[in-house]
Structures are given as structure tokens and as C-alpha cells.
Amino acid sequence: MIGxxxxxxxxxxxxxxxxxxxxLVGVVVTSIRPxxxxxxxxxxxxxxxxxxxxxxxxWSEYPLANAFWTTTRLAGIATLLTMLLTPAAAYAFHFxxxxxxxxxxxxxxxxxVLPQQIVVIPLFRLWREMDLLDSFAAVIIPYVGxxxxxxxxxxxxxxxxxxxxxxxxxxxxxxxxLTTFWYIVLPNTxxxxxxxxxxxxxxxxxxxxxxxxxxxxxxPLPVVLAxxxxxxxxxxxxxxxxxxxxxxxxxxxxxxxxxxxxxGAQVRSGAKE
Amino acid sequence: MxxxxxxxxxxSRPAREGRPEPADTGGWRPWRLTxxxxxxxxxxxxxxxxxxxxxxxxxxxxxxxxxxxxxLAEPSYVGLGNYLTLFGDPTFRNTIATTLLFxxxxxxxxxxxxxxxxxxxxxxPAQTLPFRMMVFAAFxxxxxxxxxxxxxxxxxxxxxxxxxxxxxxxxxxSRAWLGDATTARWALIIAxxxxxxxxxxxxxxxxxxxxxxxxxxxxxxxxxxPISMMRHILMPLSLTGVRVxxxxxxxxxxxxxxxxxxxxGGGPVRATETIGYFMYRESMTQFKLGYxxxxxxVLLIAVSVVSIPAIIQRTAQAK
Numbered sequence: 001m002i003g004x005x006x007x008x009x010x011x012x013x014x015x016x017x018x019x020x021x022x023x024l025v026g027v028v029v030t031s032i033r034p035x036x037x038x039x040x041x042x043x044x045x046x047x048x049x050x051x052x053x054x055x056x057x058x059w060s061e062y063p064l065a066n067a068f069w070t071t072t073r074l075a076g077i078a079t080l081l082t083m084l085l086t087p088a089a090a091y092a093f094h095f096x097x098x099x100x101x102x103x104x105x106x107x108x109x110x111x112x113v114l115p116q117q118i119v120v121i122p123l124f125r126l127w128r129e130m131d132l133l134d135s136f137a138a139v140i141i142p143y144v145g146x147x148x149x150x151x152x153x154x155x156x157x158x159x160x161x162x163x164x165x166x167x168x169x170x171x172x173x174x175x176x177x178l179t180t181f182w183y184i185v186l187p188n189t190x191x192x193x194x195x196x197x198x199x200x201x202x203x204x205x206x207x208x209x210x211x212x213x214x215x216x217x218x219x220p221l222p223v224v225l226a227x228x229x230x231x232x233x234x235x236x237x238x239x240x241x242x243x244x245x246x247x248x249x250x251x252x253x254x255x256x257x258x259x260x261x262x263x264g265a266q267v268r269s270g271a272k273e
Numbered sequence: 274m275x276x277x278x279x280x281x282x283x284x285s286r287p288a289r290e291g292r293p294e295p296a297d298t299g300g301w302r303p304w305r306l307t308x309x310x311x312x313x314x315x316x317x318x319x320x321x322x323x324x325x326x327x328x329x330x331x332x333x334x335x336x337x338x339x340x341x342x343x344x345l346a347e348p349s350y351v352g353l354g355n356y357l358t359l360f361g362d363p364t365f366r367n368t369i370a371t372t373l374l375f376x377x378x379x380x381x382x383x384x385x386x387x388x389x390x391x392x393x394x395x396x397x398p399a400q401t402l403p404f405r406m407m408v409f410a411a412f413x414x415x416x417x418x419x420x421x422x423x424x425x426x427x428x429x430x431x432x433x434x435x436x437x438x439x440x441x442x443x444x445x446x447s448r449a450w451l452g453d454a455t456t457a458r459w460a461l462i463i464a465x466x467x468x469x470x471x472x473x474x475x476x477x478x479x480x481x482x483x484x485x486x487x488x489x490x491x492x493x494x495x496x497x498x499p500i501s502m503m504r505h506i507l508m509p510l511s512l513t514g515v516r517v518x519x520x521x522x523x524x525x526x527x528x529x530x531x532x533x534x535x536x537x538g539g540g541p542v543r544a545t546e547t548i549g550y551f552m553y554r555e556s557m558t559q560f561k562l563g564y565x566x567x568x569x570x571v572l573l574i575a576v577s578v579v580s581i582p583a584i585i586q587r588t589a590q591a592k
Binding site for chain 2: 006008009010012013014016017018020021022023024026027030038039040041042043081085086088089091092093096097098099101102104105106107108109110111112113114115116117118119120121122123124125126141142143144145146148149152153176177178181202205206208209213221222225226229236239240243246247250251253254255258
């Protein structure tokens with residue numbers, strides 16, 4: 001705390017924060033009020049009643065249940081892959097010697113620059129040739145591959161403070177490079193691994209561009225929402241439910257794991273703290 | 274258990290403070306000749322995925338930008354043809370203008386607001402925690418969702434919040450905000466800033482909190498009031514955080530796609546397309562793959578130029 005808190009700073013921040021959540025409140029209110037009551041605006045109080053009608057009907061109107069399951073699997077697999085492969089590579093880059101080590105490292109950690117748009121055209125052609133369009137791999141491979149740039153950087157940065165004595169002790173006790181990784185380094189590197197996993201989860205869950213282009217039958221939530229968002233249909237209540245269902249998991253994950261997110265977010269975009 | 278490991282690391286090398294000098298651990302590796310097989314085992318999965326997802330697309334996008342490709346037909350080499358067409362294309366020139374306006378607008382608005390909020394919050398961190406959470410909530414939800422929320426706010430009828438608020442002062446006011454090129458552009462900037470402000474708040478708040486307490490107490494003793502405290506102590510001493518936030522949001526805005534797709538779809542009449550959207554439109558809906566690839570290369574140059582300082586920093590520090 002900085003000195004005595006002047007009350008007006010709290011009030012001003014509170015007003016800003018209230019303005020900030022108005023769009024969120026609007027969507028929630030629209031989803032639980034009958035459509036005819038909100039046709040002049042969700043804030044109108046001429047007649048107030050609550051209904052779960054939209055929440056019950058939406059499942060048959062939009063393929064939300066299937067999309068939720070698809071999104072969960074996509075984000076889950078991508079997160080597991082990142083949490084598994086990243087520490088192994090970061091450990092090898094930091095503690096082991098092999099040819100072209102520094103060159104490979106530099107190429108990988110500087111790839112944070114690349115936007116996801118870079119993979120659209122080449123991978124669309126490649127997947128079409130390999131008959132991989134409409135498979136989960138078509139989406140998971142690029143999203144995991146693109147994130148190595150920041151996830152490896154994140155874990156390797158953490159390893160720079162890893163006590164060398166521990167590694168030496170393990171070596172004296174007869175551990176090779178692999179057993180040292182598994183028994184000594186991995187259990188002590190969980191915070192950055194979780195940070196990388198959470199960023200990967202949020203990124204894959206929220207992804208629109210590649211799933212929209214590479215998936216057909218089973219599509220994730222953002223693709224379903226984007227499809228119905230721009231149409232001129234008048235199901236404002238149903239679409240509000242769809243928006244809430246798309247947002248609820250990343251919102252919870254973010255609020256619960258805020259600290260890990262803060263560690264990772266800066267690294268992900270290439271700016272070290 | 275993390276802090277345990279970090280603490281022991283700190284005690285074994287007490288001189289190290291933050292960033293290591295390259296000479297420190299540069300040559301140190303516990304194993305030697307036997308490393309290569311183990312390293313290969315650990316690293317090959319990453320190299321394979323990275324190769325497919327990054328290296329191949331990068332080279333292939335650049336290569337394809339010199340070809341004309343229509344659908345499934347064989348690509349034909351056109352040299353710089355795509356680039357010449359690109360810069361003669363009025364739509365693309367408009368796209369560049371939109372990209373500049375959008376990127377700079379979103380970065381300026383979100384960083385300025387996030388920074389101001391961070392300083393406001395620093396006077397009473399505990400009491401303002403719920404308020405910060407409310408702003409983070411806008412940042413945490415997917416861009417598709419925030420885009421959709423702004424669709425509802427900007428509805429052309431009176432059920433749109435914006436029309437309704439203005440209508441309270443001007444009778445019978447109603448405007449199709451997303452139907453006009455100028456207002457649609459600004460709507461996009463405001464909507465994107467609304468979500469993007471969370472990160473500057475996060476980063477700047479950490480920077481403000483890192484200012485030594487003694488400096489702040491000294492300012493209080495000298496009779497500083499909140500405004501002058503912000504102006505003379507908090508602002509100049511949190512600039513590192515601001516720089517980080519500017520960089521992250523610049524890069525994020527340059528790559529924007531989701532919010533544009535949901536909110537305006539690039540319209541009206543392609544007026545709100547940025548380069549990252551233009552490449553999608555040309556390659557995936559018009560099937561001009563070579564032309565889209567050339568636009569992607571332009572985007573690539575833009576993000577690389579913005580990232581030069583970060584690339585230099587990373588390269589110098591990587592050991």
C-alpha cells in the first residue's frame with residue numbers, strides 16, 4: 001500500500017471497473033430474460049421476469065454440447081503436449097551439449113515474432129495433400145508448434161537459476177542426462193511448466209482462425225459463436241447463452257491461475273519481465 | 274517448491290542479480306560426449322513439430338508469394354508480380370491505412386488506460402483488487418466473445434446500448450455504427466482496446482508495485498498529493514513496464530484477426546480489414562493463395578520490424 005489511500009482513487013477505479021463489465025452484464029442479463037422484454041434493450045425494467053428458456057433451448061438450436069467437448073479435447077491435448085515436450089527440450093538446451101545447440105535455440109526462441117497467419121496458406125495446402133483436413137492434428141500441430149517459441153524460453157529462463165550443485169550431485173550418484181531430467185529437474189520446474197500449460201490452454205481454447213479453416217465436422221466453440229454472431233437472426237437470448245458458454249472456461253481458468261498467467265504472458269509475446 | 278530451488282540457486286551464486294553475464298554459465302555443462310543421443314531423444318519431438326508448424330510454413334509462404342496459384346491448378350512463377358499488384362491495389366492501400374490506425378489506436382488507448390488504472394490502483398491495492406479483476410475479465414474472455422458483445426452494444430436499433438445512451442439526449446437518435454466505414458473502424462478500435470487493456474494493467478501494476486517504498490514515503494513526507502505523486506514518482510518509475518506493455522499490445526494488434534472477423538467481418542466493403550485479415554480474405558475466400566502469401570510476407574515484415582529490439586535482446590541473452 002502506498003501511504004494513506006485517498007478515497008477518490010478507489011471510487012474512480014470502481015466507476016471504471018463498472019463501465020468495463022457492462023458488456024458482460026448485458027450478455028448475462030439477455031440470456032436470462034424473455035426475448036420480448038429485452039427487445040428494446042436488456043436494461044429496460046418495464047416488465048421484469050426471469051427465464052431459463054434460452055438456456056434449455058440453445059442445446060438443440062446450436063451444436064454447443066458437441067463444440068464444448070471438441071474445444072475441451074483440442075485445448076486439453078495441446079496443453080498436455082506443451083507441458084510434456086517443452087521441459088524436455090528446455091532441459092536439453094540448457095544442460096546438454098549437442099551440435100547446433102545455440103543455433104537451434106536462437107531460431108526457436110525468436111519465432112515468437114511469427115503471427116498465426118503465417119501457417120494458413122502452407123498448412124492448408126499441406127493438410128489437403130496429406131488428407132489431414134478436418135482432423136484434430138491439423139489444428140493441434142500448428143498451435144503447439146507455434147507456442148514452443150515462448151514456452152521453451154519461459155522454462156529455460158527458469159532453469160538458469162536451477163542449482164548446479166543438484167545436477168552435480170545427481171551425476172556423482174550415477175544419474176545420466178535422462179534420469180537427471182526425470183528425477184531432479186522435472187519435479188523442480190513445475191511452476192513455469194504450469195504457466196506454459198495455462199497459456200497454451202487459453203490460446204487453444206480461444207482460437208478461431210485455424211479451427212475455422214481446418215475443421216469441418218467437429219468445430220470448437222469460438223467457431224460456432226463466430227458463425228451465429230454476424231447473422232441477422234433475432235435469437236439474441238440464444239446467442240447470449242452461446243457467448244457465455246464459450247467464455248466461461250477461459251474466464252475461470254484465468255481468474256484462478258492469474259499468477260501463472262502473469263509469469264507467462266510477458267514471455268509469450270517476446271518481452272522478458 | 275519452486276522458491277526452494279530458486280533460493281538455493283541464489284545462495285550458490287550470490288553475486289548473480291537478475292540477468293546473468295554471458296560468461297557466467299556459458300561454458301558449463303555437466304555432461305559431455307554422451308549428451309548427443311539423450312539430447313536428440315528429448316528434443317526431436319519439438320524439432321519435428323516446430324519444423325512442420327513454423328519453419329516449413331515460413332519458407333513456403335515466402336516461396337508461394339512469388340507464384341500465382343488459383344485453386345488446385347499448378348502454381349506459375351510470377352516473380353514480384355504479386356507484390357506489384359498488391360501495392361497497386363487500392364483495397365490493399367486502404368488495408369495498410371487501417372492496419373496503422375488500428376494498431377496504433379489500440380496500443381495507445383489500451384496502454385494509456387491500463388497505465389492510469391495501474392497507478393490509481395496502487396494507492397489501495399487490496400481494496401481495488403475486485404475492480405482489477407473486473408477489468409481482467411474483459412481480457413480473459415475469448416476475442417470472439419468480446420467481438421460478439423460489441424455487436425450487441427452497437428446494434429443499429431434502439432436495443433443497442435450506444436444508440437440508447439445517445440438517444441437519451443438526442444431524441445430519435447439511431448445510427449448503424451458498423452455500417453459506416455469511419456465509425457466501424459473506431460468501433461473496432463474501441464472494442465479491441467476494451468479487451469486489450471488487461472495486459473497493460475497487469476504489467477504496469479507490477480511495475481508500479483516494484484517502486485521502492487522508501488521513495489514513495491519520502492514523497493509523502495515532502496507533502497506530495499496523489500496527483501503529483503503519480504506525475505513525479507509513479508509515472509517516471511514505471512516506464513519499463515509501460516515499454517513492455519506497448520510492445521506486447523503492438524504485436525498483438527498487428528496480428529489481430531478474431532475480433533475483426535466477428536465484429537465487422539472486414540466490412541463495410543472491406544473498409545476495416547487489417548493485413549492479417551486481408552491475407553485470410555484473399556487466400557481463403559478468394560482462393561488467391563499466392564496473392565495472400567505476398568500480403569502475409571508484408572505482415573511478417575511489419576511484425577519483425579516491431580520486434581527488432583526484442584530479437585536483439587533474446588539473441589544476446591540466449592546461451
